[in-house]
Amino acid sequence: MDFGIDNIRAAAQRLEGRVRRTPLLSSPMLDQLTGATVLVKAEALQLTGSFKIRGALNTLLSLSDEERAAGVLAFSTGNHGQAVAASAQMTGSTATIVMPQDAPRIKVDGCRWWGAEVVFYDPATQDREVVGRELVAERGLTLVHPYDDVRVMSGQGTVGLEIVDQLGEGGYSPDAVVLPCSGGGLSSGTIEAVRHSLPGVTPFVVERAGYPKMARSLASGQVEKVPAVPVFLDAIGSPTVGQHTLEALSRHPVEALEVTDDQARVAMREAVRTLKLVVEPGGSAALAAVLAHKERFAGQTVVVVASGGNVDASVLAEVLATGP
Template sequence: MTVSLRVPTFEDVRVAASRIDGEAHRTPVLTSRAANAKIGGELFFKAENLQRAGAFKFRGAYNAVSALSPEARQKGVVAFSSGNHAQALAYAATLLDAPSVIVMPKDAPEIKVAATRGYGAEVVFFDRYKDDREAMARGISEERGMTVIPPFDHPDIIAGQGTAALELIDEVGQIDILIAPLGGGGLLAGCALSAKALAPGCRVIGVEPEAGNDGQQSLQKGEVVRIAPPKSIADGALTTYVGDHNFPILQAKVDGIVTVSDAQLVSTMRFFAERMKLIVEPTGCLAAAAALNGVVDCAGKRVGIVLSGGNVDLKALSGFFADA
């Protein structure tokens, strides 16, 4: 377990909302008659694919960097990420005049690598199947005096991500179910804090790719389960374990974790492109895929769905559709 573990609360989410106000977009909540007819309920899509840097990650990144002391910001930040946290932290650091280094897998989507560099970060590559990305980040931190800000296992990251659900419920009112993607657990844990505080009767469900259900296994076993690096088109959810800060929140406030297949993700991406004119990346489709494919029964319910990101290479997107 992490030393001096500080598990965030809903009050931390409130503080984060104040910090990011005017910096993070208050993304729209979208609806679809076709989607509602398909599931027999009401779906409210929180469009974080329209967030700054293209994903919800900007919320936590900006909150975490802005919480640092001026001295720490001057020295800079380092992170490890497959893409969305990389872009978000690079962008947030630039806005707050902090240098940044991002340790990224060498097979990360080209669009995410280019965007990360475009936002001002130095990129260092690693092999996700051989190298220890956390050890690499720690080494850079020790060498340069930078602060490590991990993609999910950090109280300020969790609190920042929770502002997405706070805004959703503030806009649409009480919901019966909240469904969010689950990779390392920052988004799901933060959203669970908000949902249980603002809509106590709301069921909170996390969704993982079938190939990487470490979170599901962890809740079932009652301890963090680590798995081998999974392979799925949901590149933002290819974590091998949930974070120590996240797991106590998942245990206390998440009602269930389900999985969806890559084929279901592709059909969901196609639905958004064709029916709602939205580009949503595979990971961003996890929650919606669970609802639209009946993995979570939403009939007769008001359901919040977090579309976590839209950073997908158009060449890859056309390839997904061609293979479907």
Template sequence: MAEHAITLQDVERAARTIQGQVLRTPLVPAPRLSQITGASVCVKHENMQPTGSFKERGAANKLESLTSEERQRGVIAMSAGNHAQAVAYHARRLGIPAVIVMPESAPLVKAENTRSYGARVVLFGETLYESAARAREIAAAEGLVFVHPYDDPRVMAGQGTIALEMLADAPDLDQIVVPIGGGGLISGIAIAAKALKPSIEIIGVEAALYPSFTNAIRGEDRPIGGATLAEGIAVKTVGQLPLPVVRDLVSDIILVEEPLIERAVNAYATLQRTMAEGAGAAGLAAMLAEPDRFKSKQVGLVLCGGNIDARILASVMVRELERDDRIASFRITSHDRPGLLGRVASLLGDLGANILEVSHGRLFLDVPAKGVSIDITIETRDRQHTFEVFEALKAEGLAPQRIDSRCLSETAY
């Protein structure tokens, strides 16, 4: 086993350093999530930190270690958003000038929040790799201290304090499920948790579009890149300090596809009543992807961040309603006669369906000259209710054609 960059003592020292500077977040039982996963689930709510993510722990530990001369010079960091906010927040608290380089694609809410904490924000590049290169250029030119988001022992140790708190609150945990980006979070947690409880399993989760650690550890060559909801863990290059820790101490890495990440974000909002960004929900997505891996176990989920744009969250929740057939769209094509729309609306009302949207079409070439098409979107109680509504429409001779998320269905529902 390779020598690791940090030890349990480093994590314990970090816990003393950040005490009173970072919120000790609650570990909350999640009965509804337990019900859908078949495990006994509790959630570590790092989304309750002032800047909305676990990144405050590592940032605070790193910044507290700087000398007076380094603090006067200032710091610089590169980040897609959460590390940026954490560094900016604690730099302002400590009176340290901060510059943050973020990809141009960084979520607007994260960029604006970072500015609100007093940091100078530089948007540069399409990826974190390009942002990192620019940050190092600025650091060299301006004499700033570079605060890496994961390839730094003090940052890793700070993130590892999560494990100390989780095992103090729930010493019977069998597994801790941790999202993986660059590896700072999971490596810190693994060092602390395995030292305190060698039998515990640490399970990592990567977005399927960014299997960086999977490739590095398994010697695979999966493609990396693409638009993911989990931009917080969309990292192409693994941390060199976290890598040996993950290789030695992490039991497994699960890759999760985008639909399951969306489902997990929605589940946190509707079942746990809490905000989770895509990266923050990745652990739950892994449990949904491989339920047998967690069945009947005591599982701790690290909800590592809740900084999700309100528009994206709304879109995710509506898309999940569509996947569950609680929102459905269909088209009726018929003779254009008075009262048709009223008849359809009355029928839907009698069936208990809520009409969300109606569109009349008379000029489409695939509609007869004396015909009309009506596109209707409805909300129902559940999939069975939707089926009953469509069956009733068919019984009335209206022959509804389902419009799914991609196109008009070739057949009636």
């Protein structure tokens, strides 16, 4: 696998002026609550509501004219789907998105808003990769993998380049960078970029409690799977990690944390209260980890990636209404 800072810098050049440089937010109240200096990279404010546009658009821009003309396909719980749909529209291609039938409505609507065709599958009985690869073969499409592709990982890594720039502008010396982890695209890219410039930073990946597939994969050295079940933290619900993302993360001293659904709810409420930022369940995982594992970060300067904000209004309402 050819993956490193040069790939990420090339992605940044391709994406220049096409995606947003999202702000690094902070709150004195959040700092007091955590006992740390917490800097939140607000990818919920990214175009399409999550970081996923970075990897998807970098991939679309790397395809041949023929591939773009034939169309692309993505399987996705929603954020990657919206990103591929938007990237296809932005580059004159067309997108087919394979989504679980219980995907949040805001994500289904988002894919369609960007002009994509949505094909549903039943996550209880079907493997989304199989459904996707069949459609690719039938229709002559190019698969844009949600994480296990160097073009995607490189695009997501531009989050890390921005973090490094923004830390410098703010005069911060970070101790840790904390990322939600599903297949590993965001974490592998961002950690590669951050640690290239700041090798002393400790990288953390955050997974669903009870389903630490990346932690297990890093420990065993091979791709480990977990059952595919409908989850509140839908954005980090992939049943497996990637071969490439595992290889890339294995280069770094990655620590793994887990968060429960209730911890994610707390983080969603605190993001609203202290940051005025809407984060979706999976997008809140890194913040949830810092709130739930305060002892690991006490006194440190911690960068947290809030990876997405695509949550149905009814779900956010329920989370806010059940708070303290």
